[in-house]
Amino acid sequence: MTLASGHLGSLGMAAMNQPTLASEAFQPQLSVSGLTVRRGERLLFADLLFELKPGNVLLLRGPNGVGKSTLLLALAGIVRPDAGTIAGAERTDLHLLNYQSGLKARLTVSENLTFWQAMNGASGLTVDVALDAVGIGGLGVLEAGYLSSGQLRRLALARLLVSARPIWLLDEPSAALDAEGEALLGRLIDAHRQRGGIAVVATHHDLPLVDQAGVETLILGGAA
């Protein structure tokens, strides 16, 4: 636990070091109406309607295969919906975190992160600070192929920190994370919300969020 609070401390310090970052609150507005998505012949969901304001978290619940990941892909602009509109989710406003982390085993941990920082814009924490924040600070020079799946997941989370983007789309973000990692995830999402960010999270576990206000749950597939 002491280790965990140390990481939180370094994250807070980094935010203080970059005053532009702390003062620049996000103003995202994600609204979805009439959203209908089909995969092949199967209708996954129809006429979905929700609106998220700064600081909101939407939890997607439901059994496997009900379309949680597909909904996230639709919000991310990867899957084209059959009907309905998604407003406010610009391509460069969002981060997608799913089971495919886009990390290269042959590149070192810092090289992986530096690459995504260059691609998505260096608008967030620096690489070293972000690695510290997710608790893999000492591993920067290691090839990512040597990391455990939990450490890889932490590295994938660090990608969200190096480029500040208002909308996080997280698909089972706590997969492979230990208890301390889950607590870390909760803190990261909380910090993101405090800056006005939105998170849409598909999960089977309850997230350890401090502030439950503004947290909505959407249950897909009827009785879950």
Place this chain on the structure above:
Amino acid sequence: MSAFRALIGRDLKLAFRAGGEALTLVLFFVMVAVIVPFAIGPDRPQLTRLAPGIVWIAAFLSMLLGLDRLFRNDDEDGSLTLLRHAGLPLEAVVAAKVIAHWLVTALPLLLATPVLALLLSMSWAQWGQTVLALLIGTPALVSFGALGAAVTVGLRRGGLIAPVLILPLSIPVMIFGVGMLDPLAGSGATLFLIALSLVVTAFSPFAAALALRVAGE
């Protein structure tokens, strides 16, 4: 622009770290030239006459061999999906990957051509012209290749289908690439090859990006 460079840099780094992959292509390229003299007999004038064609065939085949790597690895580890949210448009992402792919698969072949010139008893003037033709023609081959790789990225055995798809498209490159070396052809073939290469290189990122978007669904 820095994102563009970062992507090229990453792909080059990965190619060198993976070790032998680029070297395999060069080895294949040289091997084709090694076996040809044994297959058609040690008739020097005949070898010299056939040399440009053989070099083009060797280059074409080794580039087909490396094609599958262009998008498949990035598709399998999810990078391709995440790159769609990058600061760069997908078209620029494809362009950067095509440039990196050319540097990894075509440039080493150009550097290996002196070996082929020796094996196929080419004159140095002929060698110089062959290098020039490859320099102009290989961007077109890589660009057609990007198209084939993008269309087949979602298919499990796409590695076999992509070469068949781009074969007919690549034939004009071969015709004018070898035609450049014909002393009677004049500059027509050269100009046409340049035009072909420029047009294909300019259009292929858009076409390949479109194919990748459809494959992502």
